[in-house]
Amino acid sequence: MEPWEEDGPEVVKRFMYVNRRAPYGTIYALECLEVVLIAAAFDQDVSVVFVDDGVCQLKKDQDTTAIGMKNFSNTYRALDDYDVEKIYVEKESLEARGLTEEDLIIPVEVLAADQLGDIMAQQDVVISS
Amino acid sequence: MEPWEEDGPEVVKRFMYVNRRAPYGTIYALECLEVVLIAAAFDQDVSVVFVDDGVCQLKKDQDTTAIGMKNFSNTYRALDDYDVEKIYVEKESLEARGLTEEDLIIPVEVLAADQLGDIMAQQDVVISS
Amino acid sequence: MKLAILVNEGPFTHQASDSAYRFAEAAIAKGHEIGRVFFYNDGVFNANKLSEPQTDDRNLVALWAELGQENGIDLVVCIAAALRRGIKEEILKEGFRISGLGQLVEAGIENDRLVVFGD
Amino acid sequence: MKLAILVNEGPFTHQASDSAYRFAEAAIAKGHEIGRVFFYNDGVFNANKLSEPQTDDRNLVALWAELGQENGIDLVVCIAAALRRGIKEEILKEGFRISGLGQLVEAGIENDRLVVFGD
Amino acid sequence: MSTMLHLINKSPFDRNALDTCLRLAKTGSSVLLLEDGVYAAMSGGSYAKAVSDRMGELTFYVLGPDVSARGLDDKPLIDGIDVVDYGGFVDLVVEHETAQSWL
Amino acid sequence: MSTMLHLINKSPFDRNALDTCLRLAKTGSSVLLLEDGVYAAMSGGSYAKAVSDRMGELTFYVLGPDVSARGLDDKPLIDGIDVVDYGGFVDLVVEHETAQSWL
Numbered sequence: 053m054e055p056w057e058e059d060g061p062e063v064v065k066r067f068m069y070v071n072r073r074a075p076y077g078t079i080y081a082l083e084c085l086e087v088v089l090i091a092a093a094f095d096q097d098v099s100v101v102f103v104d105d106g107v108c109q110l111k112k113d114q115d116t117t118a119i120g121m122k123n124f125s126n127t128y129r130a131l132d133d134y135d136v137e138k139i140y141v142e143k144e145s146l147e148a149r150g151l152t153e154e155d156l157i158i159p160v161e162v163l164a165a166d167q168l169g170d171i172m173a174q175q176d177v178v179i180s181s
Numbered sequence: 182m183e184p185w186e187e188d189g190p191e192v193v194k195r196f197m198y199v200n201r202r203a204p205y206g207t208i209y210a211l212e213c214l215e216v217v218l219i220a221a222a223f224d225q226d227v228s229v230v231f232v233d234d235g236v237c238q239l240k241k242d243q244d245t246t247a248i249g250m251k252n253f254s255n256t257y258r259a260l261d262d263y264d265v266e267k268i269y270v271e272k273e274s275l276e277a278r279g280l281t282e283e284d285l286i287i288p289v290e291v292l293a294a295d296q297l298g299d300i301m302a303q304q305d306v307v308i309s310s
Numbered sequence: 311m312k313l314a315i316l317v318n319e320g321p322f323t324h325q326a327s328d329s330a331y332r333f334a335e336a337a338i339a340k341g342h343e344i345g346r347v348f349f350y351n352d353g354v355f356n357a358n359k360l361s362e363p364q365t366d367d368r369n370l371v372a373l374w375a376e377l378g379q380e381n382g383i384d385l386v387v388c389i390a391a392a393l394r395r396g397i398k399e400e401i402l403k404e405g406f407r408i409s410g411l412g413q414l415v416e417a418g419i420e421n422d423r424l425v426v427f428g429d
Numbered sequence: 430m431k432l433a434i435l436v437n438e439g440p441f442t443h444q445a446s447d448s449a450y451r452f453a454e455a456a457i458a459k460g461h462e463i464g465r466v467f468f469y470n471d472g473v474f475n476a477n478k479l480s481e482p483q484t485d486d487r488n489l490v491a492l493w494a495e496l497g498q499e500n501g502i503d504l505v506v507c508i509a510a511a512l513r514r515g516i517k518e519e520i521l522k523e524g525f526r527i528s529g530l531g532q533l534v535e536a537g538i539e540n541d542r543l544v545v546f547g548d
Numbered sequence: 549m550s551t552m553l554h555l556i557n558k559s560p561f562d563r564n565a566l567d568t569c570l571r572l573a574k575t576g577s578s579v580l581l582l583e584d585g586v587y588a589a590m591s592g593g594s595y596a597k598a599v600s601d602r603m604g605e606l607t608f609y610v611l612g613p614d615v616s617a618r619g620l621d622d623k624p625l626i627d628g629i630d631v632v633d634y635g636g637f638v639d640l641v642v643e644h645e646t647a648q649s650w651l
Numbered sequence: 652m653s654t655m656l657h658l659i660n661k662s663p664f665d666r667n668a669l670d671t672c673l674r675l676a677k678t679g680s681s682v683l684l685l686e687d688g689v690y691a692a693m694s695g696g697s698y699a700k701a702v703s704d705r706m707g708e709l710t711f712y713v714l715g716p717d718v719s720a721r722g723l724d725d726k727p728l729i730d731g732i733d734v735v736d737y738g739g740f741v742d743l744v745v746e747h748e749t750a751q752s753w754l
Contacts (some may be wrong), residue, residue: 083390096415119716294675327558393481425555542749548754
């Protein structure tokens with residue numbers, strides 16, 4: 053059953069969170085993740101997209117000891133606990149950066165730009181940062 | 182006479198201020214100009230470079246009425262009063278943006294990348310923003 | 311129509327807050343309602359009442375507060391983003407309130423559109 | 430050698446202040462002197478004593494102040510950039526001082542190197 | 549499918565936001581160029597071809613106040629781009645079901 | 652002529668800082684990739700050719716702490732790039748007469 057078919061009169065909207073930035077160089081990756089974790093509690097239809105340098109947020113084996121910043125990459129693993137299951141990564145972005153699905157810290161759905169565009173076009177609310 | 186040949190034992194350094202951002206979209210153009218105007222009082226060898234979107238800072242006929250921000254483009258005209266005379270604009274950057282020397286609010290020296298690189302390589306202090 | 315706005319940058323370094331303000335003003339002039347403006351990331355700096363621009367420059371902190379008061383707009387500053395950046399009640403401009411990230415999601419749900427302004 | 434540092438961004442949104450801090454720490458460890466750290470643009474937010482990061486995160490405002498005090502480093506916040514952004518004496522972290530842009534130029538003149546960290 | 553309004557506020561010379569938007573935006577959606585994004589609307593710029601190439605599939609708008617601020621009123625726009633003011637920006641947001649900012 | 656150390660802290664995929672640096676930097680100068688600039692050092696990335704093409708003329712360094720933070724320790728670097736830590740960064744600044752940050 054799709055979320056919008058669930059019981060009750062409440063409207064379910066499709067929310068998409070778009071990540072296009074690398075981690076650590078800017079705080080956007082971390083602060084977007086904080087929004088997604090809150091959003092998961094709202095019973096809306098949530099999806100999270102990683103495109104361009106955003107795909108680098110999911111790279112395995114991040115070790116921030118020497119830069120002194122908090123390593124938040126394990127928090128992506130919590131998305132599943134919060135029932136955030138629609139996690140899309142753009143294939144072209146991975147390839148341009150020499151990364152593959154095996155490099156990522158969580159299971160994701162890798163989509164070509166054309167397919168990802170189709171999903172983006174179906175959203176009600178798009179939050180980028 | 183070159184600045185470093187002037188009287189007194191004081192060392193004269195070559196300071197270059199590099200502008201690579203468009204105006205208004207970010208404050209860097211304005212705040213860099215504020216530094217240059219202060220720097221002019223220090224009797225050092227000052228040059229100002231406009232490259233990439235930085236060349237757009239010098240476009241004539243800026244009118245910020247409708248965006249409600251302060252139009253600071255006339256302040257570039259003050260550079261001459263402050264004896265800041267080494268103002269370099271990269272030719273390739275102008276061309277890529279469909280601009281010519283005639284579009285600019287002040288007289289400048291337009292240099293090809295190769296020549297501009299030579300001048301950059303001679304600086305003691307490079308301040309970018 | 312009910313519109314919500316998300317502002318991700320402060321009042322000076324990027325044009326985002328200026329654009330958001332002009333957009334809000336124009337929407338109100340056209341008879342739309344601004345259901346909420348949510349300030350996130352460096353956007354929390356828009357609520358710093360100590361901000362003192364040059365006298366010939368616009369004062370976005372004051373402009374947002376006035377627009378909010380005149381039109382009953384809910385101006386919400388994210389508490390998590392504000393805490394780490396040192397925007398606290400003691401320097402919060404009147405007209406803004408500090409609250410949680412849930413208010414952003416709620417704004418997305420309850421308004422017909424959400425428009426994001428950032429870097 | 431005498432090194433000066435220019436920090437153009439605040440302590441959270443960009444890594445600039447982190448990198449500058451690690452660089453300063455390493456320079457001191459190697460026996461160099463940090464002649465001045467100048468905070469410009471959004472860099473002035475590094476001096477906001479109200480900043481309260483999460484407990485498991487680094488606190489750059491405190492780290493800069495400590496590094497400055499332990500090593501006698503002059504931490505200068507640009508008055509023009511600070512005024513418009515609402516960083517004033519009342520919220521200035523101890524160890525920083527507010528002064529004019531001339532201090533940046535002077536830092537460039539009096540130190541052997543000036544390294545810029547920004548966005 | 550929602551009708552999408554894509555917002556681009558970055559210079560195409562400095563950032564990849566417009567490139568990615570043009571790669572992912574579906575035929576029938578609209579693109580509004582604002583802030584430093586207006587440089588993508590200039591017909592004399594080296595980015596003009598990337599925009600012109602999708603002119604048949606996407607509808608392009610540019611925010612006039614940002615064009616004027618940057619002194620570009622005397623520079624020709626790419627054929628087919630409509631100029632709007634902040635009121636027109638609001639209308640575009642209202643007319644499209646979703647607004648997506650490419651930050 | 653001063654010996655120059657060019658600092659690149661931006662991803663080459665998102666920003667034009669490295670492009671412009673490579674266009675303007677003179678033979679004999681050095682480039683340190685740090686923060687998000689480290690993505691330019693990966694041999695598997697589509698940007699590798701732009702860096703390799705100037706490998707004979709410029710000396711490239713990458714900041715190890717930023718490589719590790721981004722989980723890239725298992726990804727091969729472009730041949731000829733040296734890894735430094737913050738101490739090595741300091742040494743580079745000291746050894747070169749001028750540091751230029753391409754912000």
